[in-house]
Structure formats: C-alpha cells, structure tokens
Amino acid sequence: MRGFRHFFEDARAVHRIRIHMIKNSMDFHQLPYREMEKLRQFHRDMIKAIPLVIISLPPFANYIVFVLMYLYPRQLLIRHFWSPQQLVEFQGVYHAQRASHHQPLLTGLKTAASQLTDERLKSRLLELCTKVQSGAHPVVSDLHAVRTLFSGPPLGIRRMDPDQMRRLCPLLFLTRRLPAFWIGTRLNGYAIELMLLDRAIIRLGLHQLNDEELKEACYLRGLNVEKLSPAQCRDWLSQWLQFSAHLKQSETSLYLHGMMLLTVNYPKLPRS
Incomplete structure (x- = not known):
C-alpha cells in the first residue's frame, strides 16, 4: 500500500x-x-x-x-x-553489473589509441588509460585533453567500434542486444538528457541538493555511493559538473566514457 x-x-x-x-x-x-x-x-x-x-x-x-x-x-x-533495505541492496547489485564492464571499456580505449596517427593524442589517451588502470583517480583536465577524439573517429558516438558502443550500455543499464545504429541513438539520447540535468543542477546550485539527492545523482552518473559520505558525494559531483559543463552535445561519447573513467577509482587520491 x-x-x-x-x-x-x-x-x-x-x-x-x-x-x-x-x-x-x-x-x-x-x-x-x-x-x-x-x-x-x-x-x-x-x-x-x-x-x-x-x-x-x-x-x-x-x-x-x-x-x-x-x-x-x-x-x-x-x-x-x-523497501529501503532492498533499494540499497539492489543498487549494489546493479553497480556490480556495470562495474564488470569497466575493464573491457578501458581495453577498448587502449585499442582505439593504438590505431591513432596523431602521436600527441595517442600518448595522452594511453597515459589516461594507464593512470586509471594503476588505481589513480584522473582529474578533469586529463579527460578534456583528449576530447577531440570523442567527437569524431575513432571514438565519436556514431563512429566508434560497435563492440565499444555495446560496452557502454551497462553504464546506463541499457540492453546491448540491438543493432549498432539503434544503440548509438539510444546512448546519445541518454547522454544528452544527463547533460541537461547537469546544467539544471548548476542553475539550481549544488549546495541546494540534500544528501539523498546527492547520492542519487552520483549513482546515476556511474559512482558507487554505498560507502561514501555526503561530503564525498558532493566533492565528486562538483568534479563531475566541472567536467560536464564544458562539453558539447557532439561529445556525448566522452561524457559516457567519463562515467567509467571518473568513477572507477574514486575516492582514491591521484598518484604522483
């Protein structure tokens, strides 16, 4: 009832x-x-x-x-x-499912990097992947440094390898059992929707969100919030909004990859 x-x-x-x-x-x-x-x-x-x-x-x-x-x-x-207990339990299950695709996503990024002819961008993307694989939490500028790779080939939302596209689906709890063009359209639509929500949070002010809203916003964007404090959630969401605020709608692929790159090692501190 x-x-x-x-x-x-x-x-x-x-x-x-x-x-x-x-x-x-x-x-x-x-x-x-x-x-x-x-x-x-x-x-x-x-x-x-x-x-x-x-x-x-x-x-x-x-x-x-x-x-x-x-x-x-x-x-x-x-x-x-x-029930409240089921909500916590089920969110943990769902996050474990999407986290199981983090490593394949990283492998797909490294494969795409190996095919680049631009040595500068190739080096930056490989450094980003290595940083994440080593357990360090990247900073926003690390992702912005390779943003051009995610608006066209090889990692644009409609230009990337279909297998990499399917690896992104679990981040948004979408089925992978659809044709590639349909998957690309759905991923793009969901990413734009989240980007609009990010801008709405900025207009409202991050400090206006209560603890429950903070955790829900972080979880929606790929973060495992089960053991995080409200302060940690606020810190991470602040970083995320800095990342998202400067992205164009043509860079939805970077936005989606950010749901793995900026969450997998949080709240570990960057390594020197």
Missing part, C-alpha cells in the same frame, strides 16, 4: 509538471532540476513496468504475477515497491 501511495503521488506530480509545460510552452531542458529528474525517473519506471502489465492481462494471471513479484522484486518491481 505504501508503494501504491508513493506511485500515485509521483504520477500526480508528473501530471502537474506536464500540464505546466503545455500551458507555458516549455521544453524539458527549461524545467527546474527536481522536475526534470522527476520526469526522467518516472518515465524509466513506466518502461520497466510494461512487461509486468502485459503478463497480468490474461485471466487469472494475477495469481502468477504476485508470485513472480515476490520471487523477483528487483527485476519486476519498480522502486516505489522496494
């Missing part, structure tokens, strides 16, 4: 936001941060709920559905119906 109450509260809030957008001819990116995040999360929840609704349609299927929900709450239920 608590889950249904929270769900309907969110549904009413989303309805109000959409009516406000229509009346004022507003686009998504013009909304305040919290309203943007509410719409984004509710949309994801509805997509996840579709399979459960479909299998509930046949007569007497409700009995089976209740059993399945009890046995597989993480896979079938949306977050409104998770």
Whole structure:
C-alpha cells in the first residue's frame, strides 16, 4: 500500500509538471532540476513496468504475477515497491553489473589509441588509460585533453567500434542486444538528457541538493555511493559538473566514457 501511495503521488506530480509545460510552452531542458529528474525517473519506471502489465492481462494471471513479484522484486518491481533495505541492496547489485564492464571499456580505449596517427593524442589517451588502470583517480583536465577524439573517429558516438558502443550500455543499464545504429541513438539520447540535468543542477546550485539527492545523482552518473559520505558525494559531483559543463552535445561519447573513467577509482587520491 505504501508503494501504491508513493506511485500515485509521483504520477500526480508528473501530471502537474506536464500540464505546466503545455500551458507555458516549455521544453524539458527549461524545467527546474527536481522536475526534470522527476520526469526522467518516472518515465524509466513506466518502461520497466510494461512487461509486468502485459503478463497480468490474461485471466487469472494475477495469481502468477504476485508470485513472480515476490520471487523477483528487483527485476519486476519498480522502486516505489522496494523497501529501503532492498533499494540499497539492489543498487549494489546493479553497480556490480556495470562495474564488470569497466575493464573491457578501458581495453577498448587502449585499442582505439593504438590505431591513432596523431602521436600527441595517442600518448595522452594511453597515459589516461594507464593512470586509471594503476588505481589513480584522473582529474578533469586529463579527460578534456583528449576530447577531440570523442567527437569524431575513432571514438565519436556514431563512429566508434560497435563492440565499444555495446560496452557502454551497462553504464546506463541499457540492453546491448540491438543493432549498432539503434544503440548509438539510444546512448546519445541518454547522454544528452544527463547533460541537461547537469546544467539544471548548476542553475539550481549544488549546495541546494540534500544528501539523498546527492547520492542519487552520483549513482546515476556511474559512482558507487554505498560507502561514501555526503561530503564525498558532493566533492565528486562538483568534479563531475566541472567536467560536464564544458562539453558539447557532439561529445556525448566522452561524457559516457567519463562515467567509467571518473568513477572507477574514486575516492582514491591521484598518484604522483
């Protein structure tokens, strides 16, 4: 019952936001941060709920559905119906799944670097990969130094190797079992959405986010927040916004790779 109450509260809030957008001819990116995040999360929840609704349609299927929900709450239920303990547990499971793709992503970057003819950019990209593999946390300028490689070949969102593109999907909890052109479109769309949310946080002011909002924002961008303090989350998100604020929409590939490069070793200190 608590889950249904929270769900309907969110549904009413989303309805109000959409009516406000229509009346004022507003686009998504013009909304305040919290309203943007509410719409984004509710949309994801509805997509996840579709399979459960479909299998509930046949007569007497409700009995089976209740059993399945009890046995597989993480896979079938949306977050409104998770307990606080389950939320922490399931986020840990999901992060472990995306973290298992960090090393293949790094390997893909090193492979792309080996094919470069520009020795300066090749050296910088290899240094960045080596720094991360050694356990050091890179600084924002390390990523900005190679940003041109991520807007065209070999690492632009529509120019990279399809295998590397598929390795990015788990960072956003997207399926890899789609044609490459479709995957590229989805990755680009999700990255732009997150970039717009970043800009909304900047407009709001990072200090305005409470501890729960901080952790949720960091987790969404690839960070394992389970053992981090609010101060550490605020420090990391501040770094992330410095990284994101100067990126163009044509550099969404760098944004997505940053979800691995800037999270895998945090909060370890850079090594000399």
